[in-house]
Amino acid sequence: MIQLLLSTSDDSLEDRLHQAIGDGFTRVPPLQLAEQDDPVASLFGRAAIPDVVVLDATGVEDVAMRIASDLAQRADVLLVHADPGLIGVAAVRAGVRDIIPANAEPHELRAALDRAADRVFASRVAQDMPGMLPPPVSGRTGVVVTVTSPKGGVGKTTVATNLAVGLAQRFPQQVVLIDADVHFGDVASALNLHAQHSLPDIARGPAARDSIAVKSYVTQHVTGLFVVPGSDSPADADTVTGDDLAQLVSLLRGQFAYVVIDTAPGLTDHTLAALDHTDHLVLVTSLDVPGVRGLRKEIDTLNDLKMIAGRRTIVVNFNERSRGMTIADVEATIRAGVDVALPQSNGVPLSTNQGIPLLQSGGRDPVSKGLLSLVDAVAPQAQTSTRGRLFRRNP
Incomplete structure (x- = not known):
């Protein structure tokens, strides 16, 4: 109460x-x-x-x-x-x-x-859960995890939001999620979050270079995750440059243990700005020919630009035999191993429509298990704990 x-x-x-x-x-x-x-x-x-x-x-x-x-x-x-x-x-x-x-x-x-x-x-x-807190962030640099995909519709935002929620459950108050899909980001919707301040307000406003103020401008989710939502207005989104995003990432990584960035499909200026600061890159695609070929091109491009982070995790979504491809086919095409394969599940669109990520609801279906393995890949030393809600919000 x-x-x-x-x-x-x-x-x-x-x-x-x-x-x-x-x-x-x-x-x-x-x-x-x-x-x-x-x-x-x-x-x-x-x-x-x-x-x-x-x-x-x-x-x-x-x-x-x-x-x-x-x-x-x-x-x-x-x-x-x-x-x-x-x-x-x-x-x-x-x-x-x-x-x-x-x-x-x-x-x-x-x-x-x-x-x-x-x-x-x-x-x-x-x-x-005081034992779950990581060492204080002050005096060190947080880990930046950027989630990218070569094209839309592959479940990238679902992966990014669940990854951020999973990290926040392990590290309460120490994880922030940035919606860097500046024009069409869906992070706020995926989290059923009603934010007062969005990316343009934070990246271009009075807190943009104020390490004291910035944490009060971000919105906190019920899981303890902090969020910088995307803009509701394409016109406002146009005011945010790649440099603005880079400055915000630098500021937030000094305040949080983990900074998770959900990007727009492809390699936009904002995505490239995020990749410049990335410690762990999560590449997401779907189990279909256009998605896999797009991932191959994205990896090749990032290698040419020398922008592949030191740590990399490849996620393949919608892994079903009926699609006519296998994980082995994907690995042969991209010339790299697949780290996480997420099956098709009716629970995913339901969770998206409800604005409750699978890892928030504590599901035990195969998709949730795959998402937890992604959290383990990003934070291998973390230890999990379960928790229940302490109060019920009114409808």
Whole structure:
């Protein structure tokens, strides 16, 4: 159960919050605390600090920042403000996780609170499994894993999202997934994720070169995975260059143990920029002649460009005898071994349509086993653990 507190003088905001989530929150007076030495104590008294705190900061910005800074390590703090852009950078530096427009509709409030609930859940998971955390990232460079394919429709995003989720289950709070298919990326849809900030916002915005702020701009999934979603607007996507992506990858690899990048099909400028920073390359194709020939050309091109990473894993999707090809045929064509073969499965489109990756749901079908073997290939020393949800989100 998530404990939620709202501090506001705006009755309309309270009404909209009731419409969004019902009665599951407590309202306290507004932040008239500028003269208080300890505004947090004045706000909560002897009561326990709740999981999520929503502060109406309009007109009391300085006090709200003080409280947010004090609460950042103890609660998920959201600010409500009439002009979110005006206070964005200061709020992020204070530890605020989300900024909600003062005129937000109930469904927008619900989306923001769902994100907060997901972060609280992920934090609880990390606390319950402290032995699963990798060494601190500070002072070292995270591993960049780039997932590519020669053409679309081969299941690349399914592979990338499940790989990222599998790593996040082993390394809570230490994995980020970037959707680098800037125009037509489906990572957010595949994860049923409603993000406030997308790739253009993060790669071109105030956090683009700020290692402190950037982690607060990415969106956290219920599994503990952090995500940089692709753009909803092709026009906005056009503003993101390969250099912008490279800068973001460099920044994030200093903050996370693993950076997983889902790319567009083929070798776009953004894919090449990602490959420049890649430690482990995952090549995905389907069991058909166009896909296998495309993979052969992609490998040859990357070899010519000297852009094959030090570690490489080849994944063949839709492995079925009825397709008229075998894994041996693929290996003969690409002149390399296939590391992971994923069978055809009715569970994959179902999981995609539901926005719940197979490794999130804990399935034991052959596809899940193959995806787990991919996680093992990327993080061979990791040790797995199982976990269940600590709360149920409302429908």
